[in-house]
Amino acid sequence: MEYLSGVVERITYFNEETGYAVIKLRSKGYHDLITVVGNMAAVHVGAIVSLRGEWKVDSRYGKQFVASRYEERLPATITGIEKYLGSGLIKGIGPVSAKRIVKVFGKDTINIIEEEPERLSEVPGIGPKRIEMIKEAWHEQKEVKNIMLFLQSHGVSTSHGVKIYKTYGNESLDIVKENPYRLAEDIWGIGFKTADSIAQKLGFDPNSMERCRAGILYILNQLSNEGHCFANPDQLIDETVKTLDLERDKIEQCIDMMVEDGSLIRDLDVIYLPPFYHSEVGVARRIKEITSTPAPWKIKDVDAIIDKIEGKNGFKYDEIQREAIKKAVSSKFMVLTGGPGTGKTFTIQGIIKVFESIGARIYLAAPTGRAAKRMCETTGREAKTIHRMLEYKSPQGYMRNIENNPLECHVLIIDETSMVDIILMYNLLKAVKNETTVILVGDVDQLPSVGAGNVLADIIDSGQVEVVKLTKIFRQAQHSTIITNAHRVNQGIFPVLRGRKNRDFFFIKREDPDEIVNQIQELCARRLPNYYKVDPIDDIQILCPMQRGATGAANMNRILQETLNKETRFIKYGGSIYKVGDKVMQIRNNYDKNTFNGDIGRIVNIDLEEKSVYIDFDGSIVAYDSSELDEIMLAYAITVHKSQGSEYKIVVAPFTTQHFMMLQRNLLYTCITRAKNVFVMVGTEKAVAIAVGNNKTVKRNTMLDKRLKDPSTIK
Numbered sequence: 001m002e003y004l005s006g007v008v009e010r011i012t013y014f015n016e017e018t019g020y021a022v023i024k025l026r027s028k029g030y031h032d033l034i035t036v037v038g039n040m041a042a043v044h045v046g047a048i049v050s051l052r053g054e055w056k057v058d059s060r061y062g063k064q065f066v067a068s069r070y071e072e073r074l075p076a077t078i079t080g081i082e083k084y085l086g087s088g089l090i091k092g093i094g095p096v097s098a099k100r101i102v103k104v105f106g107k108d109t110i111n112i113i114e115e116e117p118e119r120l121s122e123v124p125g126i127g128p129k130r131i132e133m134i135k136e137a138w139h140e141q142k143e144v145k146n147i148m149l150f151l152q153s154h155g156v157s158t159s160h161g162v163k164i165y166k167t168y169g170n171e172s173l174d175i176v177k178e179n180p181y182r183l184a185e186d187i188w189g190i191g192f193k194t195a196d197s198i199a200q201k202l203g204f205d206p207n208s209m210e211r212c213r214a215g216i217l218y219i220l221n222q223l224s225n226e227g228h229c230f231a232n233p234d235q236l237i238d239e240t241v242k243t244l245d246l247e248r249d250k251i252e253q254c255i256d257m258m259v260e261d262g263s264l265i266r267d268l269d270v271i272y273l274p275p276f277y278h279s280e281v282g283v284a285r286r287i288k289e290i291t292s293t294p295a296p297w298k299i300k301d302v303d304a305i306i307d308k309i310e311g312k313n314g315f316k317y318d319e320i321q322r323e324a325i326k327k328a329v330s331s332k333f334m335v336l337t338g339g340p341g342t343g344k345t346f347t348i349q350g351i352i353k354v355f356e357s358i359g360a361r362i363y364l365a366a367p368t369g370r371a372a373k374r375m376c377e378t379t380g381r382e383a384k385t386i387h388r389m390l391e392y393k394s395p396q397g398y399m400r401n402i403e404n405n406p407l408e409c410h411v412l413i414i415d416e417t418s419m420v421d422i423i424l425m426y427n428l429l430k431a432v433k434n435e436t437t438v439i440l441v442g443d444v445d446q447l448p449s450v451g452a453g454n455v456l457a458d459i460i461d462s463g464q465v466e467v468v469k470l471t472k473i474f475r476q477a478q479h480s481t482i483i484t485n486a487h488r489v490n491q492g493i494f495p496v497l498r499g500r501k502n503r504d505f506f507f508i509k510r511e512d513p514d515e516i517v518n519q520i521q522e523l524c525a526r527r528l529p530n531y532y533k534v535d536p537i538d539d540i541q542i543l544c545p546m547q548r549g550a551t552g553a554a555n556m557n558r559i560l561q562e563t564l565n566k567e568t569r570f571i572k573y574g575g576s577i578y579k580v581g582d583k584v585m586q587i588r589n590n591y592d593k594n595t596f597n598g599d600i601g602r603i604v605n606i607d608l609e610e611k612s613v614y615i616d617f618d619g620s621i622v623a624y625d626s627s628e629l630d631e632i633m634l635a636y637a638i639t640v641h642k643s644q645g646s647e648y649k650i651v652v653a654p655f656t657t658q659h660f661m662m663l664q665r666n667l668l669y670t671c672i673t674r675a676k677n678v679f680v681m682v683g684t685e686k687a688v689a690i691a692v693g694n695n696k697t698v699k700r701n702t703m704l705d706k707r708l709k710d711p712s713t714i715k
Helices: 078-089 095-115 117-122 128-153 161-178 182-186 192-201 209-225 233-244 248-260 274-291 302-313 319-330 344-357 369-379 422-430 455-462 481-490 513-532 553-564 626-631 657-662 665-673 685-693 704-709
Strands: 002-014 020-026 034-039 048-058 062-073 265-267 270-272 333-338 362-366 392-394 411-414 437-442 466-470 505-509 540-544 570-573 576-579 583-586 600-607 612-617 620-625 632-634 637-639 648-655 675-683
Touching: 002 034, 002 062, 002 078, 034 048, 078 095, 095 117, 095 128, 117 128, 128 161, 161 182, 161 626, 182 192, 182 209, 192 209, 209 233, 209 248, 233 248, 233 270, 265 274, 270 274, 274 333, 274 422, 274 704, 302 319, 302 344, 319 333, 319 344, 319 466, 333 344, 333 455, 344 362, 344 369, 344 411, 344 437, 362 369, 437 455, 455 704, 481 505, 481 665, 481 675, 513 540, 513 553, 513 648, 513 675, 540 553, 553 632, 553 637, 570 626, 576 600, 576 632, 612 626, 620 626, 626 632, 648 665, 648 685, 657 685, 665 675, 665 685, 675 685
Parallel strands: 034 062, 333 437, 333 466, 362 411, 411 437, 505 675, 540 637, 540 648, 648 675
Antiparallel strands: 002 020, 002 048, 020 034, 048 062, 265 270, 570 576, 583 600, 583 632, 600 612, 612 620
């Protein structure tokens, strides 16, 4: 082992996930800057570091010092202090303010910030608010550094240090040492495997009940992420044995204990996490309660009202649409389903007009902001997201007092219901009065919800509520190849890939993944914007079957960001770069920010001094601290699953046999139906044929249909 010390001149590379860094060090006795590589969590420009390691010669990068251990000391020189403070270490101090502070306090700067921060008011441009921010940030960075160094000393990723501190504060290290499995339950983004890795390196007993319990919760949460509401006991035990390498008896004993203490619920011979059990039973119970309560009105001659609407507006409803309108009025709970071009929107408008004619108060909602906005545009009436309608405040509950303050409407119409998972549906129906008429609208042939459950399909399959399925494709829709091909795919018929000149569906044959990427790059940067006069970022959406691979969403995002966004202001997080102007997507529900999984926005500002990113979500500017950037992802390209409930002017989709595992009929159908004006597929006929021919969907573990059929299961 050799020793080396010096001042950090610059950080060439830093990976937030692993703590791996490449730094340039100025050291006495060396004329040139030294390249140092290794895990150096929380190292900053201007700091003095003492390193232990060895010299190696890299074939690409030459001579390097590979550090195995390091210690950081505060800089002592004025230049070092200025670099250190201006490196982005402290929220509230950037390069300009660092220069001002050091000019006033010189070598005493660090001591002033540490012991007499109020004196920062002596620096021009720094007021009480900024001083408070600097005080908090200075204390936080010290604590976070301690956590990071502790994690690093046990060979664990350091990227979660800030989140751990924000969750547990000054108790962070004590909690991590006492029971690291708490991290997996308490902190989003830290999974069981990370917590288990920390526990093993801290010497925790791999046979401990804490580990077994955390592993069981992990398996159930993984299943819920795949759409399942419960696990069969053998399935849960087998998966836990495989993951934890524990004896079956131990796991069975732990499950029994967790059922006993209420952490799990055993019902109908299966195992639930409590939120999914209560939601599934609750949805079934609420539907029964709503359907068994009479509506507060009776309309004698609905046909006369429909005739009057037709006469006034100069159009005719067809037989099934008229039936749907009449059933909506006579039913307490109804499902309206059908594919694109079958007149769902037209029928909804008719339902609204009939209810308005008797003075009913109608609420319209959808699962996503985009779907709600589209509903608003097509009906000419206000529509909200379900979360905003319910005034969702936190994961624990709603700000709205549901028992004493239910939704004040006579009729509730929910669009894109195929996207609604079991937990959201339960919270929605809890807020509905028994007297309210509920109408669910959606395309049951699309992909099911990202969250657990198969709500729309289960309600239809139960046979316990009125269902109207629109099947006729209207004449104007028949001119759209997007719509006719969507229906062909849904029926298991190969789509028409080539046709008339002014069509809206295009197929470009490319086999090599790199050629597909280059073709999409060209389409988005030049051909489509020039021909259709659209914005390449806002109006074109790449939809990929998968996240991984050359033609997956992750790689397409990197390439399209480079191609479409030439902005130089950026911030790094993990392996990603976020620039001003980037299109991004929120990937988890954040109730404090009022942003939800699937919301798409644009980065409008990056403040490196405050380490904040500002994102515009449909006119609402939301601030993100740099430690919260794992809640967003680039959205030039997204997976088809993430596109549900949205509609885009132009959709471009790579379809190759690289995506073999995801090539399913309902995925291709959903992908095509996201396009409003133009759909462009780049790939191979073989991949399309595989998708069209694969109608096998994974059966989700749900019992909503059974509970709706059998009242004894919802007591």
